[in-house]
Amino acid sequence: MIRVTLPDGSVRELGAGATGSALAASIGPGLARAAVAISVDGAVQDLGRPLPDGATVSIITERDPDALALLRHSAAHIMATAVRDLFPGAGIGFGPAIDEGFYYDFAVDRPFTPEDLEAIERRMDEVITSDFPFTREVVDRSEAKRRFADDPLKLERISELGDDETITVYTDGPFVDLCRGPHVPSTGKLKHFKLLSGAGAYWRGDSSRQMLQRIYGTAFFRKDELAQHLMRLDEAKKRDHRVLGKQLDLFFFHQFAPGAAFWTDRGTAVVNELQRYMQQLQRDGYHEVRTPLMYNKGLWEISGHWGKYKENMFLVHDNETGEHDFSLKPMNCPSHYLMYQQKKHSYRELPLRYATYDVLHRNEVSGALSGLTRVRQFSQDDCHIFLMDRQIQAEVHRLTNFILKYYETFGLKATLKFATRPEERIGTDQMWDEAERALRHALEATGLPYELKPGDGAFYGPKIDFDVEDAIGRRWQLGTIQLDYAAPERFDLSYVGEDNTTHRPVVIHRAVNGSFERFLAILIEHFAGAFPLWLAPEQVRIVPISDAQTEAAAAVTARMRDAGIRAHLDDRHETLNYRIREGEIAKVPYMAVVGQREAEGNTLAVRTRGAGTKQDVVAVDEFVERLVGDIRERRLGPG
RNA sequence: GCCACUGUAGCUCAGGGGUAGAGCACUCGAUUCGUAAUCGAGCGGUCGUCAGUUCAAAUCUGACCAGUGGCUCCA
Structure with a gap:
């Protein structure tokens, strides 16, 4: 006899070796049907595994948020089952559930065609009809190696598993896979799915490794949820800013200037309107400045870009030296530091805010370019704020309100993320304590919920990122407030304090739109091209x-x-x-x-x-x- | 950058080893109209670029340029 505690606190007695399925069945046939997995002392596991005595358990059903990822992971296995059947000998890479569905990578000798995807879908339907149970098996390392002897990808993964890790293998019908699990009880649980696309993907995301063929798909418990998801994908396609941009005559690209947009008069009207709005909001307390677009490498050596960011910079050939000693600026920060250095500053001037809309260039790899969202030339609504430690909290509070107000104008709902000290960082723990405390206080003062991202901060300071949700529920990361303790050191920035001695200011990097180009892409899709009156190119x-x-x-x-x-x-x-x-x-x-x-x-x-x-x-x-x-x-x- | 796919008129697209097609747009003419396409005629393309194969290339092959999807949300 074993005893388990249910979420309502009640205790159930079951026979020794009773499984999650048995527990579900003992509670009721409806629950047994709806059950997809079980949480045992907080860890999700298969229904088919025996329950330990004294555990606190809760049955996971379709309604549980964790259940969908589980279903999708199982869907990936079912897809692999079909692929292995249609493409014998296909190597098996990774096949996780992802935010909107699942994928699986296969080592095959040619890419999958749309016809292949249809055939795989049909074969999946058969696997589902067969209702194979997913069975779990614990094996030792040598057994695992023996089972996957013909699949180098799996062998590589097995060799990386630590000695203390349990190696498990899951089988559904003819398909056996190394997998941590858990899975739904059987393939028949998958009812509503769709394969969406195929594409090349590197083994482990490493461009020096083998190219695998990935298939993306999605799955849901309910038919209407799948239909809704597909409709949303369709809607996103219709709103594609690249299509609307052409249709509404806002901008275009030319092969002679890859990654740099041409703005028509209509598009320019919209961009100007956005900039004018930002300028209006920054009328009070900001200094709008313009700085050079091109700099000698000396600046980049001080800033550290020459060492770490050179790959992404457009270098310019200098005829006199015969060297590529100049570069178009990829960021505004160094320009603003040079401007700050021009004068001696009093603590009375702080916070000192430099705002700019200068054009920036970043040499993105050709394959990364995409419409207005990934470009090589763009301008930001950039601002650098020089301030004293004790001003951080008030300034961040002010900035946060500013940014939220801005998004509200467009009907974009924002959520906040707070990223704290990473493993690799500069500065003392005391400095980080203070910086994080100030940011957190400012965040809490907004009364908004925020997500904590421990360890996700920049090496030079913690940051707040702003995500917005557009009209069709997609999330975009836009604004950022970053504290920077490194730059003032590198550029030897200072101000004279009340005590008449020299002090080091802190720098805040702030952007609201991110870039005008990307922000406009988001707005076009958010409004489906139907801009509000004030932004409309033709009113x-x-x-x-x-x-x-x-x-x-x-x-x-x-x-x-x-x-x-x-x-x-x-x-x-x-x-x-x-x-x-x-x-x-x-x-x-x-x-x-x-x-x-x-x-x-x-x-x-x-x-x-x-x-x-x-x-x-x-x-x-x-x-x-x-x-x-x-x-x-x-x-x-x-x- | 790498893999796959794509590149034909201003736009959307059909065609495909033997002298380039449609609709819309544009130009001209007629129509002067009460809320989502009036009618007719005409103009317009070295079929992304450069090579190669061939009697013949927009079509086949290769390279290059550009675009699209993707390139660990870890078994």
Whole structure:
């Protein structure tokens, strides 16, 4: 007899050697059906394993957050089962559950085609129908090596396992895999899955190692969840900023300038608007500066970039020395330090905030480039703040509020991450204690929840990162507040304190957008191209019904432009329907139609984006006033 | 950088060893219209670049350029 304690505190007696499945069955048939695994003293394990006496257990069902990862891991095994069947001799790499599904890497002699994926899916269906149980077996090292003698990838993994680790092997039907587990009880548990794509992936992510073929897939417990996930992927595709950017005529790329965007007049209007907003927010207490884009290597030697970051810098050839002694700047920080060094600073000036929008270049490897999200040329809303230790808390508090307010303007919900001292770091423990304490206090003052990332800080100081969630639930890391104790040392920065002696300031690196390029990519996808009025490249399109109203419509357009509104007149000799359609496709927030009635009455028939034929006849004055107000307040909408 | 795929008109795409196709856009003409495509005509391409194979290459081969997906969320 054994006794186990359930989550509600009750104790159950079971026969010796009773398994999780037996426990579930003893509680009820519904639970037995819904059970996928069991937590024993906090560790998740297979239902089929015997329960130890005296354990505290809880049955894990589909509703449990851990259950999905388990299902997906099992799905990866089922996929491998199918692949091994269709591609005998395929080597088996890693096959974990990931955030949105699972993958498995295979050593095969050719990449998988879309047809292969379909065939694998069909074979998986058969494996599922067979409802093979997942069985666990503990083996010793030599037995493990014997079992996987024909698979060098697995042998490599086995040789790395520590002597104190239990080596386990899982079998489902014909497929045997080295695996830590746990798994769902049988292959039949997998009902709703889809293979999504195949791609090359290095063994262990190391580009000097063998290239494997990876298959990505996803799986859910419920059919509607899978359908919803697939719909979300589809929605993300539709919102792709690269597609919308072309459609809305915002920017383009050219093969002669890989990784650097060309901004059209429309795109430039949006970027300018973003920068103007940032400038407005930074009117008080910030010094906007401009510094050179290109520097002699001497600067990079001091900053440490020449040693550690050279690979990512664009070096420039100097005709006089014949050497590549110059580099385009990949970051603004050193420029700001040089600017700080130019004068002697009093403690009274601190915190001193230098803000800039300078263009930066980073030589990303060609394969990493992607639309506006990974580029080689970009500009940041960068700011470096020089301050005293005791000012850190107040400054971080101020910055955090600033950043959150900014995101709120776009309807982006932010979450915070707090990264503390890493293993490899500079500075004393006392300094880190103080820095982390100050950051944490500032964080807590916001009243927002934050995630702790121990050991994730920079070597030169702790940091706060800001993640935002967009309209379709995707997360992006954007802003950052980083404390830096190293740079002031390297650049010998100082200020004169109240005591009339020299002190070392601390530097805070702060970015809100990250880069304008990437932020705009996120905004395009977040708004699906339908920018709020204040950001829209074209805010109003004025559409006269016939030539008789062209003059009146032109007068309205001029009137709006005078009021600072980006208004365009569409007096082409096309039908009204045609022009309305084009305006809708261009996602212009408002179309103001001028017919005879409007021209005579000094009104506009306003069509609001997304509102269809529902129109709103308003006086020109009133409409202009309304738009100017909405733009000034940077209201979200319309739509 | 590495692997796979892709590159045909301004855009989206079809075709494919024997003189380049469609729709939209653009130009011109007609239409002057009340809220998502009026009709007709016309213009437009060294088929990403450079080599090679071939009687013949947009098509096959190679190199290069560019784009797309991916390159440990650890058995």
